[in-house]
Amino acid sequence: MQSTESSFENLRNDFPILKRTVRDNKRLVYLDNASTTQKPNQVIDAITDYYQNHNANIHRAVYALAEESTEAYEAARDKIANFVNVKNRQELIFVRGTTEAINLVAYAWGRPHINEGDIIVTTEYEHHSNIVPWQLLTQEKRAKLEYIGMNDDGELNLDDLDKYLATGKVKLVTFSLMSNVLGTITDAEKIIAKCKAAGVLTLIDGAQAVPHMKVDLDTLGCDFFAFSGHKMLAPTGIGILWVRKSVLQTMSPFHGGGDMIREVHKYETTWNDLPYKFEAGTPNIADVIGFGAAIDYLTKIGMDNVRQHEIELTTYAMEKFAKIPGLQIYGTKDITKRGGVISFNFADVHPHDVADIIDKEGISLRSGHHCAQVLMERLNVAATSRASFYIYNTKKDVDALIDSLNIVAKVFKL
Amino acid sequence: MSSGTDIYHEMIVDYSRNPINYGEIEDHDVTFHDSNPLCGDSIDIDMKIDDHKVTDIKFHGKGCAICMACTSVLTEITKGKSLDDVKKIEKNDILSELGLEHLQAVRIKCALLSLKVLKSALYTYLGSHLENTEGIDKLKTEAENLY
Ligand SMILES: Cc1ncc(COP(=O)(O)O)c(C=O)c1O
């Protein structure tokens, strides 16, 4: 597909929800894509087709439906492996989402490997899902949690990392590839190189990166990688944990139950092959298939085009924002270092009031701490407003946002 | 249901910029803090209590316009009242003062955070000064059931 405004405009037709109106018959301007994205017909239809024509449990029976269902489920795994360039499909585990993926690592890798005095390093701009599991683990193990700090442009101070690595006690460094608040794209290559040199494992939270740019796990070189389907056109309740095989082999099971076993006896059990050892119970089959359809959809557009479209929109929005007196944007102004997420505050108006007023104009904008309270503290704000773009957003959406901010200015006499 | 610009009338905007009774009481007899996870409203209320009366009340913190306006109004209502009368303050006393009786469900927590903090401060004070645990439990339940 050509990356032109008109081709992206055309793809809005695939998203039925974009045809509806909200509040007083206003056009829906959906700008909360960092939270979750809308779903195209191709994904909705794949799920419907599964339930209407193929529904059966997987991996357990020989009849026709079970065979079709298992095939579709495993085909989705291959599509996803291909999408993020994973060579070994045994390393891809289906989970509920990024949160479950990180908790799985904290439990199944962390518990056997983290001991008293060990250090786990995270960053100041993490989502709560990449902080709280590590707090739980380090508290239980009497280990320590440390933070890589951030400069005022929203970029990490890697000197902090050097300092922690020099202690020789770091066991894991965990960071998001793109901040869900600032949009900062983390210099993963540099962090991974430093960690590799120190023999330290790395976990990447790819929840914001994978939906918006090309990610190649084969060249990236981290050890754990997590992302969520619902932020990239797929249904809610399905996500991916990828773990390098040599690390995966050192992990204990997470949930015990059906499908994850080879043989169960009264007092002992042997485990199934990878990745099934980590996929206990009947999985979310329909949504895995929906995820596969979302991958097909994005592949057809091309992730480089997705990124290019968002760069265009974000540049356009940042230029317009810069002209509004009193509007402060957080994070770097360098478009090559940020994704399509813009967090801002408007003079002394609380973000909750901004969101409420512009909601009446049909605009869905997020206000609050965005599950990143450590970052809010660092920025010294209670909350921010956040606009985040995806493939179906257009300059018209940005214009609508700007117009609605003028209403906020009027109400608050700015 | 009120939403959008109609709830942001003059009084709300003014109170949010110039809150009443804003600040701290250093030698307070009781202080209490609470916050709203959804929008990050965060309020502390300090009270000076003499002879079963609220002789001074101040609040500080950060919040949306609805939260700041409602907290301002609540502190005005509370100042000078006997503790028994403070117990009787209810949500409509605040909402009607500001014309917010029909506030949307998602904003009601902003409007009533201050009342929750006030009642919590009150039973904290009573709890540390009275032996009557039955009354305190009743008050506690009342505070918990505010939302
Ligand atoms: C950077 C980041 N990490 C983790 C998450 C959690 O993802 P989920 O809620 O899908 O588990 C999110 C989404 O809210 C996110 O933006």
Ligand SMILES: [Zn+2]
């Ligand atoms: Zn609020």
